[in-house]
Amino acid sequence: MLRDARDYQIGFLTLFLLIGTLLRDWTLRPEMVATAVVTCIGTQVLLSLAQNKWLRYQRPDPLESAPESLAPVYLNWRSPLISALGLSLLLRADHLSTMALASSLAIASKFFLKSPDKHFFNPANFGIIAVLLLTHDAWVSPGQWGEDLWYGLIFLGAGGLVLKRVGRWDTTVAFLSSYILLEALRNLYLGWTWDVLAHRLMSGSLLLFALFMVTDPRSIPNARPARLLWAGAIALLTFILRNYFYQPDAVFWALFMLSPSTLLLDRLWSARRFEWWVSPQQASALLDG
Amino acid sequence: MNYLRSIFWGLLVAALCLGFAPSAWAFCGFYVAKADTSLYNQASQVIIARNGDRTVLTMANDYQGEVADFAMVVPVPTVLQEEQVHVGDPAIVEHLDAFSAPRLVEYFDPDPCTPVAQYAPLPSNLALSGRAEAEVLAEDALGVTVESSFTVGEYDIVILSARESDGLETWLRQNDYQIPAGASELLRPYIRQGMKFFVAKVNLEEFDRGGFQALRPLQMAYESPRFMLPIRLGMINAQAAQDLVVYLITPDGQAELTNYRTVNVPSNAEIPLFVKEEFSDFYKAMFQTAYEREGRNVAFLEYAWNLAGCDPCAAEPLTPEELRQAGVFWLTQVNTGFRPAPTSNALSNAFVTRLHVRYTRDQFPEDLAFQATSNQQFFQGRYVLRHPYTGEMNCSAGEDYQRSLPERFEQEAQTLANLTGWDISDIRTKLPATVANPIPWWRRLWR
Incomplete structure (x- = not known):
């Protein structure tokens, strides 16, 4: 391993x-x-x-x-x-x-x-x-990934594996579920058939973003409640930028605009900062303490 | 005197009548027949010239039915006034099509006994055409507002906004538009997104007075952050897959789809000589094969090039005047007093992207959304015919050359079979004789 x-x-x-x-x-x-x-x-x-x-x-x-x-x-x-x-x-x-x-x-x-x-x-x-x-x-090029389900699965599987190891899967879930919910509500309101929603979500770059970018443990809020709130806010902003300002790269703008709020959220919810690896001394200190 | 002979690469070609369905070229809205003629959309051509939020949309179709029956409904992002709508020249669309069509190129092998060469390309050709539609009226009880109403060229045009799709459907029926069943459900999402409806039909008096043979393209100019093309409505009265060729003209580079994958159409393949006689069949078969292979849910890039040039040119490049007519409004007039027409300089900030989309309801649930990029990569659909050298060859290189031909022909045959799905054994029967059989020198003397 x-x-x-x-x-x-x-x-x-x-x-x-x-x-x-x-x-x-x-x-x-x-x-x-x-x-x-x-x-x-x-x-x-x-x-x-x-x-x-x-x-x-x-x-x-x-x-x-x-x-x-x-x-x-x-x-x-x-x-x-x-x-x-x-x-x-x-x-x-x-x-x-x-x-x-x-x-x-x-x-x-x-x-x-x-x-x-x-x-x-x-x-x-x-x-x-x-x-x-x-x-x-x-x-x-958000369209270049295509929408093949198969692709989505590979992404999900692979991403899940990575995230499990990293321990920040909660942002992915919070982001994706908020975003899907918002898009679903809009779809319902507009009266599109559900395959329109599926097509909008079956985007490789969206998944790539959700699995590998919005989860970057070093730059996102440290505490879980803060992360959930933060991911939800990114989903909302993405939704607005995409549907009302017609920005094809909405997710990236949303993350960029909301990134500085990490500082504030970390202040509100303090939690230990993520480290990629824990030294044996730290680990035993944690266990003992 | 065979040393005088070197190479020439001729170039020919054929254009491509994209030959999809000769019956009815259609459009991204739906046709509304006023009689019970069963019409369906099979294909259409759209030019979108866009810089910033400014957009000029040209819709061309090859409507084949009774002119009196023609009508069209297209969702548009803003209310359009009379001066924002224009009737274009079908020749412009044809020219742009010819210019960007996939092309067949011919090369002639040099005498293997006389190395080296040069070339001279010749032009080619192609085909297509287009037009559009309209009508007028109003009622407020239905929640339908006639935002504007005018006649442009041979079209009567109404711009509608609506609060409810049922009201809009009723309004259209009351005003003699025969709406396909199920239209209401499809109109609703557009209404709720705040879009307006561009409704056009033919003004018969104007049409007769103009002496037109066919309906001309409709153009509209507007400003909107939305860079999209509605295709959902167009699927309502189409049974089969529809073909849409979109020419996106943007200032900095290729434009691309943001919600579907774009794939380059197979290109630069060397194929057997007999394809020259059946290029149109070849292209149709090849396109269909690629379409199936990619899962029927992608758009194909057929051409991407700066409008300042082409290589080889399938048709003469469009002049600045033609581009203006195609909706390219941002070309700067570089010429000062003395210099004649601005040519390459002025045109260097216009880039055309030709996308060919074959769509069906199940594979293309969403309207097409685009974005402009600064991608300067050139691309063209190009198929190569290589004529073997048939003159006299008296050298060992010549013998090697002749021995290499059968393998080359076989390779070309396999490429062709792979691209088109045609039966390889049928293809083989059409290949040139592989036996080295040079033409006797005297035949060339007294031909």
């Missing part, structure tokens, strides 16, 4: 990318994926090094007299890789530079847009919205 839940995420996102490239004639370009991966990881490395330096400069540790080169630098490659895969799956652009910009902004957002100990934008989401706003060259 893989030790880090992110390894599962990486595996699944890669699988989706391969399926997309092999089975669907997407406009997926290998050089785009490469650009995203290299830029994301590169930005992470650069900013981590810079941050280390800065921290040391700010708070020189008297005990740590070892030369810098010997100081252990933990290279976090998993998170930027996940962001890169997410961007590759969701974002389309005509120029490589746009993808590079999205990738670097995505990662940079983790370093610069944060409360003392927590970044509150999902990096891939931030990257997507940033280039939609800043450039004239980016778009999201």
Whole structure:
């Protein structure tokens, strides 16, 4: 078994990318994926090094007299890789530079847009919205996933597995159920047949969002009640943006707009912050305590 | 003097009469027959030129019934006034169709004994046509409001808003429109979304006075954040799958569907020479095969290109004037005093995306929604015929070349069978003789 839940995420996102490239004639370009991966990881490395330096400069540790080169630098490659895969799956652009910009902004957002100990934008989401706003060259192709039920099942199964390991399945459930409820009510009011609703929901990008983006445990509220409320609010905003402002990429805008509220929600409901792994000492402390 | 001969790639072609159903090209609303003629929509062509929220919609159809019976109801996002509606020139739609139609390209193999070459493309052609419809009246008791009412060209047009679908249905019946059964249920969602109804029928006096052979395309200009095309109403009186070709013209790049998957139509396939004689059958069979293969629920991209150029060109590119008539309102006039017509510069900010949608009620529950993107990738449906070299060959390369032909023909046959679902053995009987059988040199001398 893989030790880090992110390894599962990486595996699944890669699988989706391969399926997309092999089975669907997407406009997926290998050089785009490469650009995203290299830029994301590169930005992470650069900013981590810079941050280390800065921290040391700010708070020189008297005990740590070892030369810098010997100081252990933990290279976090998993998170930027996940962001890169997410961007590759969701974002389309005509120029490589746009993808590079999205990738670097995505990662940079983790370093610069944060409360003392927590970044509150999902990096891939931030990257997507940033280039939609800043450039004239980016778009999201919500239709390109098609609606095959089979696809939905793979997504659900895969996502469920990942989420179970991560322990944030509640946001997915809260988001999807609120969103389905809202769309169902609208469908009822308008008088469309139910296959219209099914078609609206059978969207690969919606599921991808619900399973992999809105669940990112590092950037969403820590306490469960806060998460449920937060996910419900995103569903509502998505619903409004999609149906009344005709935004095809409504989910991404909704998450982006509501992300900062994480800070407020964390203040209202305090809970321990999520860590990808728990050290043995912490674990035993938790068990003992 | 065979060294003088090198290659020429001719190019020909055929256009494609997309030949789907010659009977009735229809539209995204539904036809309403005033007599009991049974009409159904089989196919239609729509041009949507859009920049920002500004939209010009051109609806063309090849209505085959009695002109007096023609009527059409289309949901529109805003109330339209007389000057927002226009009757277009069917030639523009035909030209755009010809320009973007899937094409057959012919190449001639060079003499294998004389390496290298160049080429000169020739134009091709294609086919289609279009038009539209209308009528006027009002009653408020039914909750129906006539927002505006006018005559444009050979059409009488009414823009209606309604509170209830029953009232709208009643109003239409009272005013002599024969509504297909079940229309009311389909009208309701549009009413509740606050959409208006564009109702058109033919003004016979105007039609006769104009001496038109057929109904011309209707165009409407409006501003709305909604970039969509209603297709649900059109399914109401259509039994079979319907074909819709949408030309989306946007400034920055391809436009795409946001609620259905888009698949590139199979392209760049090398197929046997005999297909030249039956290209129309080939395309229909190939399209049908691809449609089935993809699950009947996708749209096909047939062409995506900047309107400034084409390669090879199936028809002359549209002039700025033609584009204006097609609804492209944002072309900037780059020419200053001296320079004549703005050509490529001015046109570089118009990109056409041709989507071919074959839809049925069960596979396409929702109306089509689009978005403009900056995707500059070019695409065209293009099928290649390669004529083998038939001149005299006196070199070992020539012998190798001839030995390679049977395998190539077989490959082409298999490609064709795979694309169209045609029987491979039938195809094989139509292949050129694979025996090396060069034409005697004297036949070329005294032909």
